[in-house]
Amino acid sequence: MAEFDEDAVLDFMFEMGQLKRLPRTGWFRAGVEDPESVADHNMRAAQLAYILACMEDHPEPERICTMIVFHEIGEARVTDLDHVAKLYTRRAEDKAAEAQLEEFGALGDEIYDLWDECEHGTTEAGVIAKDADKLEAAITAREYVENGHVAAEAWIEDTRKMLTTDSAKRLIEALEDKSFNDWWQDLDFSEIHSP
Numbered sequence: 096m097a098e099f100d101e102d103a104v105l106d107f108m109f110e111m112g113q114l115k116r117l118p119r120t121g122w123f124r125a126g127v128e129d130p131e132s133v134a135d136h137n138m139r140a141a142q143l144a145y146i147l148a149c150m151e152d153h154p155e156p157e158r159i160c161t162m163i164v165f166h167e168i169g170e171a172r173v174t175d176l177d178h179v180a181k182l183y184t185r186r187a188e189d190k191a192a193e194a195q196l197e198e199f200g201a202l203g204d205e206i207y208d209l210w211d212e213c214e215h216g217t218t219e220a221g222v223i224a225k226d227a228d229k230l231e232a233a234i235t236a237r238e239y240v241e242n243g244h245v246a247a248e249a250w251i252e253d254t255r256k257m258l259t260t261d262s263a264k265r266l267i268e269a270l271e272d273k274s275f276n277d278w279w280q281d282l283d284f285s286e287i288h289s290p
Contacts, residue, residue, distance in 0.1 A: 103198040110195065113171040121177030125246040127239055133167050133175050136231060140166075143234075144227035150262035151223055162213040162224040165206050168192055189214070216259075226263035229254045233267055238275045 114134040122130035141163040148156035167175075169188035172195070176184055192210050196203030212221040213228075236250035251270065258264050274280075 099202075100198060107195065107199075110171050111168065114167060117170060117175055120175050120180070121250075122235075122239065122244075122247070124177060124179065125236075125239060125244045125250070127244050127247070131235060133170050136235065137163065137167050139234070140228050140231035143231050144224050147227045147230070147260065147262055147266075148220075148223050151260050153220060153223060155220065158209070159220050159224050159227070162209045162220065163227055165210050166213040166224065166228065168195055168206075168210065171195070222259050223263075226258050226260045229257055230263050230266060233270060237270055237273065241275055 111134075114137065115132050117133045118130045119133055119136055120130075141160050144163040145156045145160040148159040153159060169186075169191035172191040173186045173188050176186060189211070192207055196207050199206070212218055213224040214221075216222045216225045233251045233254035236247040236254075239247035240251075251267070255264075255267050258267060
């Protein structure tokens with residue numbers, strides 16, 4: 096069994112807990128008063144990354160899912176900044192991720208490499224991960240639009256232009272005709288009411 100500093104692991108987990116309380120700030124610009132957290136986004140993006148990797152026939156969907164699991168860790172220290180704020184601010188998310196992982200030795204290096212590959216899209220796996228990250232935001236935008244935040248429609252259109260993989264492009268086209276309520280409205284509830 097590998098040696099780990101239990102205090103360092105627990106400190107990292109408490110720090111990652113910050114992502115549950117950190118809102119995705121771009122949605123404020125669309126008038127969303129109580130937007131999803133970074134952790135909320137991360138969860139569905141990781142699920143989407145796995146599925147998107149399978150759709151793209153990538154041999155390591157678990158690795159791509161793991162990239163997404165760790166891709167927002169730096170935001171626990173530098174916060175989430177939307178695209179407008181990024182025009183005027185220089186973040187050191189890479190520095191934050193390095194510092195967060197330095198006490199984990201080889202494991203920290205491995206996690207940082209996953210973060211870096213996703214952040215910069217330097218491989219096929221990184222490109223799929225980035226598409227999953229962007230596409231999840233478009234799916235969230237559809238939910239916000241249907242709840243009256245029409246300005247969130249811009250996220251869908253912007254995402255459409257940024258996607259790279261064929262599977263992500265097909266999914267965003269299909270999103271055009273979907274409601275976030277479709278999944279439950281098509282369920283058969285007849286069994287609930289039968290004696």
